[in-house]
Amino acid sequence: MNDRKQHVIKMAHQLFIERGFQATSIQDILEYSGISKGTFYNYFSSKNELLIALFKALYGSMETSRDELLIGQDRADLTIFIKQIELQMNTNKKNKLITLFEEVFVSNDEDLKQFLKQGQKRMIQWVFTRFLELFGEEKRPYLLDGAIMFLGILHHNVKYYSIANGSSVDISPVVHYSVHRIVTLVNDAANTGEQLNKPEQMKTWLPDVSQTEEIFKEKLYQSIAMLKNGLNESEIRSIELLDFIQDEFLHSKKSREFLIESVLCSLKADKNLDQQTVASLDELIKDYFARVAEACNLPNVSIKQ
Amino acid sequence: MNDRKQHVIKMAHQLFIERGFQATSIQDILEYSGISKGTFYNYFSSKNELLIALFKALYGSMETSRDELLIGQDRADLTIFIKQIELQMNTNKKNKLITLFEEVFVSNDEDLKQFLKQGQKRMIQWVFTRFLELFGEEKRPYLLDGAIMFLGILHHNVKYYSIANGSSVDISPVVHYSVHRIVTLVNDAANTGEQLNKPEQMKTWLPDVSQTEEIFKEKLYQSIAMLKNGLNESEIRSIELLDFIQDEFLHSKKSREFLIESVLCSLKADKNLDQQTVASLDELIKDYFARVAEACNLPNVSIKQ
DNA sequence: ATCAGTTTTATACCGGCAGTACAAAAGTAG
DNA sequence: CTACTTTTGTACTGCCGGTATAAAACTGAT
Numbered sequence: 001m002n003d004r005k006q007h008v009i010k011m012a013h014q015l016f017i018e019r020g021f022q023a024t025s026i027q028d029i030l031e032y033s034g035i036s037k038g039t040f041y042n043y044f045s046s047k048n049e050l051l052i053a054l055f056k057a058l059y060g061s062m063e064t065s066r067d068e069l070l071i072g073q074d075r076a077d078l079t080i081f082i083k084q085i086e087l088q089m090n091t092n093k094k095n096k097l098i099t100l101f102e103e104v105f106v107s108n109d110e111d112l113k114q115f116l117k118q119g120q121k122r123m124i125q126w127v128f129t130r131f132l133e134l135f136g137e138e139k140r141p142y143l144l145d146g147a148i149m150f151l152g153i154l155h156h157n158v159k160y161y162s163i164a165n166g167s168s169v170d171i172s173p174v175v176h177y178s179v180h181r182i183v184t185l186v187n188d189a190a191n192t193g194e195q196l197n198k199p200e201q202m203k204t205w206l207p208d209v210s211q212t213e214e215i216f217k218e219k220l221y222q223s224i225a226m227l228k229n230g231l232n233e234s235e236i237r238s239i240e241l242l243d244f245i246q247d248e249f250l251h252s253k254k255s256r257e258f259l260i261e262s263v264l265c266s267l268k269a270d271k272n273l274d275q276q277t278v279a280s281l282d283e284l285i286k287d288y289f290a291r292v293a294e295a296c297n298l299p300n301v302s303i304k305q
Numbered sequence: 306m307n308d309r310k311q312h313v314i315k316m317a318h319q320l321f322i323e324r325g326f327q328a329t330s331i332q333d334i335l336e337y338s339g340i341s342k343g344t345f346y347n348y349f350s351s352k353n354e355l356l357i358a359l360f361k362a363l364y365g366s367m368e369t370s371r372d373e374l375l376i377g378q379d380r381a382d383l384t385i386f387i388k389q390i391e392l393q394m395n396t397n398k399k400n401k402l403i404t405l406f407e408e409v410f411v412s413n414d415e416d417l418k419q420f421l422k423q424g425q426k427r428m429i430q431w432v433f434t435r436f437l438e439l440f441g442e443e444k445r446p447y448l449l450d451g452a453i454m455f456l457g458i459l460h461h462n463v464k465y466y467s468i469a470n471g472s473s474v475d476i477s478p479v480v481h482y483s484v485h486r487i488v489t490l491v492n493d494a495a496n497t498g499e500q501l502n503k504p505e506q507m508k509t510w511l512p513d514v515s516q517t518e519e520i521f522k523e524k525l526y527q528s529i530a531m532l533k534n535g536l537n538e539s540e541i542r543s544i545e546l547l548d549f550i551q552d553e554f555l556h557s558k559k560s561r562e563f564l565i566e567s568v569l570c571s572l573k574a575d576k577n578l579d580q581q582t583v584a585s586l587d588e589l590i591k592d593y594f595a596r597v598a599e600a601c602n603l604p605n606v607s608i609k610q
Numbered sequence: 611a612t613c614a615g616t617t618t619t620a621t622a623c624c625g626g627c628a629g630t631a632c633a634a635a636a637g638t639a640g
Numbered sequence: 641c642t643a644c645t646t647t648t649g650t651a652c653t654g655c656c657g658g659t660a661t662a663a664a665a666c667t668g669a670t
Contacts, residue, residue, distance in 0.1 A: 023413045026657065036619045037658090047657070103411035106404055108328050124465075145462075149486065152461030153454045157501060160429075160453050164506050177501050181454065184493040185486055196462060196482050201469050331628065341648045342629090352628070 005043045008033045009054050017096045021051060021103050048112045051104060055097075059119060062091050063126075067250050072243045075133040075225065078179065084130075085175050089158060093171070098155070121205045124148060128199065129218065135186055142189040144199040150182040216288055220249060223281040227273050235272050242267075245285075257289055310348045313338045314359050322401045326356060326408050353417045356409060360402075364424060367396050368431075372555050377548045380438040380526065383484065389435075390480050394463060398476070403460070426510045429453060433504065434523065440491055447494040449504040455487040521593055525554060528586040532578050540577050547572075550590075562594055 011033035015024045026047055030037055044050040066084045073080050092098050107113050127147035135143060157174045189195070224242050231238055241263050248260055264285065267278050316338035320329045331352055335342055349355040371389045378385050397403050412418050432452035440448060462479045494500070511519070529547045536543055546568050553560045569590065572583050 020411065020413065022411075025655080027655090036621095038620080038661095039618055041658075042617075099411055102407065106325065106327075106408040108325065145482075148461050148465050149458045152457035152459075154457075156453050156457030157450075161501055164502055174501060177450075177499055180497070180499065181490055181493065185490060188486065188489040192485070194482055194485065196466055196479060197469055330626080332626090341650095343632095343649080344647055346629075347646075350629095 004035070004039075006057075008035060008040070008043060009050065009057060012050055013054055013058075013095070016051075016054070016100055021100055046109075048104075048107070048109045051100075052112060052115050055100075055115070055119065058091070058095055058097060062088055064250060068247070071247055071250075072239070075130075075221065076136075078134060078183075081130055081134060082175055082179055085154070085179070086172055089154070089171050089175060093167070118206075121202075124151060125202055125205065127151065128202065131186070139186060139190050140199060141195055142186055144197045144202065145189060145195060146182055146186040148197065149185060150178065153181055154178045212291070216284070217249065219284055220281075221246065223277060223284060226277050227267075227281070230274050230277075231272055238267075238270055238272050241270070260285060309340070309344075310358075311362075313340060313345070313348060314355065314362060317355055318359055318363075318400070321356075321359070321405055326405055351414075353409075353412070353414045356405070357417060357420050360405075360420070360424065363396070363400055363402060367393060369555060373552075376552050376555070377544070380435075380530065381441075383439060383488075386435055386439055387480055387484055390459070390484070391477055394459070394476050394480060398472070423511075426507075429456065430507055430510065430519070432456065433507065434519070436491070444491060444495050445504060446500050447491055449502045449507065450494060450500060451487055451491040453502065454490060455483065458486055459483045517596070521589070522554065524589055525586070526551065528582060528589065531582050532572075532586070535579050535582075536577055543572075543575055543577050546575070565590060 008029070012024070012029045015028055015032055019028075026037070026040065029050075030040060044053065066087055069080060069084050069087065101116065104112060105116055124144075124147050127150060128143055131143040131146055131150075132140060135146075139146075154175070157178050158171055161171065161174045162169060224246055227242055228239060233239075245260060245263055248256065264278075264282050267273060268275070268282070270278075313334070317329070317334045320333055320337055324333075331342070331345065334355075335345060349358065371392055374385060374389050374392065406421065409417060410421055429449075429452045432455060433448055436448040436451055436455075437445060440451075444451075459480070462483050463476055466476065466479045467474060529551055532547055533544060538544075550565060550568055553565055569583075569587050572578060573580070573587070575583075
C-alpha cells in the first residue's frame with residue numbers, strides 16, 4: 001500500500017538522478033515503476049508533489065542521521081560539526097540533491113518554491129544553532145551572518161573543487177578548509193563589530209509550531225548536558241538513560257511517550273543526578289507531550305465535523 | 306534589420322523579467338513584440354538561443370561599464386573594486402539576471418549550459434585578476450580560492466539581505482561587508498598556507514583565444530601603469546594619451562588601429578616617458594593587431610569558398 | 611461465497627508547448 | 641518590371657502534464 005508509493009518515489013528518484021527532473025516525463029516514471037497513470041495521480045496530485053515527497057524523505061533521513069552524530073558527544077567539538085557537514089555534503093552528492101534543487105528552485109509552482117525556501121532556511125537555522133554551541137553565546141550577533149556565509153563558501157568551494165578534481169573526489173578537505181575559514185571570519189566580524197543580519201529576524205522564518213519545536217529541542221539538549229556534566233564516566237547506566245531520551249526525541253514523529261515516562265521515572269530515582277534539573281526536565285517533557293496531544297486533537301475534531 | 310532583432314530581445318527580456326523564462330511562451334514573445342513565428346525562427350534557432358543572445362548583450366555591456374570604472378584609476382585601490390562589484394550586483398538585480406540564470410542553469414540544452422558555465426568562469430577569472438592587482442602577486446596561490454569564496458559569500462549575503470530587508474534595499478553595505486571579509490580571509494589563508502584550488506587550473510577553463518586576449522590586456526595595463534609611474538601629475542597630455550589607449554582597447558571589437566598607431570607615434574616622441582617601455586608597448590600592440598588580422602582573414606577565406 | 615467499497619488499470623481526451631513546413635504577401639534593389 | 645529576400649499566417653507534428661471514466665482487480669466483512 002504505502003510500500004508502492006515509496007517504490008514509485010524511489011524509481012522516480014533514480015530517473016531524476018539519471019536525466020534530471022525536467023527531462024523525466026510522467027510517462028517515463030509510469031513505465032519505469034510499472035504503475036498506471038491513474039495510480040500515479042492517486043498517490044501524488046502532480047509531478048511537483050512527487051518531488052516534494054522525495055525531498056521530504058531525503059532531507060528527513062539526512063537530518064536524523066546528522067543529528068545522531070551528536071548523541072553522547074560534546075556539542076562544542078568542532079570535529080563533530082565537520083563530520084556532520086561531510087555527511088550532508090556526501091548525501092547531497094550521492095542523491096544529486098543540489099542539482100535537483102537548483103533545477104526546480106525557480107519554479108512557477110508557488111507551493112514547491114515555498115517548500116524549498118523553507119528547506120534552505122531550516123538549514124541556515126541549523127548551522128546557526130550549531131555555531132551558537134561552537135562559538136559560544138557571546139558571538140551570537142555575528143552567527144547568522146556566519147551561517148549564511150559558511151554555506152555560501154562551502155557550496156561554492158565544493159562546486160569548483162568538484163569541477164577541478166572530478167565529481168568523485170573526496171570533499172573532506174573542502175569541508176575542513178571551509179570550516180577553518182568561517183572560524184576566522186566569525187572572529188573577524190566579532191572583532192570589527194560588523195553585522196549584516198540580526199539573528200532575531202530568523203523568528204519570522206519558521207511557522208510557530210516548528211519554532212517552538214526547535215526551542216524545545218534546544219532546552220532538552222541543555223538539560224541533558226547539564227545532568228551529564230554532573231556525572232562521572234563510570235555511571236554508565238545514567239548516561240545511557242539520558243542518551244536514550246535524546247535519541248528518542250530525535251525521531252520526533254515516533255517518540256514513544258510511555259517509554260520516555262518510564263525512563264524519567266528511573267531518572268527521578270537516580271541519586272547520581274541533580275534532582276532539581278531532573279524535575280525541570282520532567283516538566284519540559286510533560287509540556288511537550290501536552291502540546292502534541294493538543295495539536296493532534298484539534299485537527300481530528302475538525303475532520304469529524 | 307538588426308534593429309528588429311534587438312527589439313525582439315528587448316521585448317522578450319521584459320517578459321522574462323515579469324514572468325520568468327520558463328513561464329514565457331514563444332507565442333507570448335511573438336504577440337508582445339509584434340512579429341510572426343517564421344520571423345522569430347529566422348532570427349533565433351530556438352528559445353534558448355534567444356536567451357543566449359540576451360545574456361551576451363547584458364553581460365557585454367555590464368563588463369564594459371565595469372571596466373570603464375578603472376580607466377585612469379589606481380588598479381590597487383579597493384574602493385574602485387567595491388564600486389565595480391556594486392555596479393554588477395545592481396545590474397544583476399535590475400535585469401533579474403540571477404533569477405534568469407538560476408532558472409535555466411540546469412537545462413537539457415548542452416549549448417546553453419556550457420555558455421552559462423563559461424560565463425561563471427569568466428566572472429571568477431575576472432575577480433581573480435583583480436585580486437592579483439589588489440592583494441599583490443605574492444598572494445597569488447590563495448587568490449583563486451579567494452575569488453571563488455568571495456562570489457559565494459557575496460551572492461549568499463545579497464540573497465538573504467534582500468529577503469530580510471526587501472528586494473529594493475541598497476546592497477552597498479553588503480558589498481562592503483563581503484569585501485572586508487574576503488580581505489581577512491585571503492590573509493588568513495596566506496598565513497596558514499592552506500590552498501584548495503591552484504590558479505594554474507584556470508588555464509583549462511578558457512579557449513586559447515580569449516585566454517591570450519586576457520594575457521594581452523594584463524600586459525597592456527602593466528606597461529601603461531609603468532609608464533604612468535614615471536610621470537608626475539603635471540604632464541597631463543602624456544597621461545591622457547596613455548588613458549586613451551587603454552580606453553580604446555577596452556572596447557575590444559572596435560579599437561581603431563590607425564588612431565592607436567598615431568597615439569603610439571606621439572608617445573615615441575614624448576621625452577617624458579621611458580622609451581624602452583614605450584618600445585615594448587609598441588611591440589605588444591603590433592603583435593596584437595597582427596593576431597587580430599590573422600584571425601579575421603582565416604574565417605573570411607573559408608566563407609568565400 | 612457473496613457483496614460492497616476501494617484501488618488499479620487502460621485508454622481516450624484536453625489544452626498548451628516548442629518547433630517545422632510552406633505558400634502567400636510584402637518589401638527591396640537593379 | 642523583375643528577381644530575390646524577408647515576413648507573415650496558418651496548419652501541422654509530437655510531446656507534455658493533467659483529467660475523465662469505465663472496466664477490472666483486489667479487499668475484507670458477513
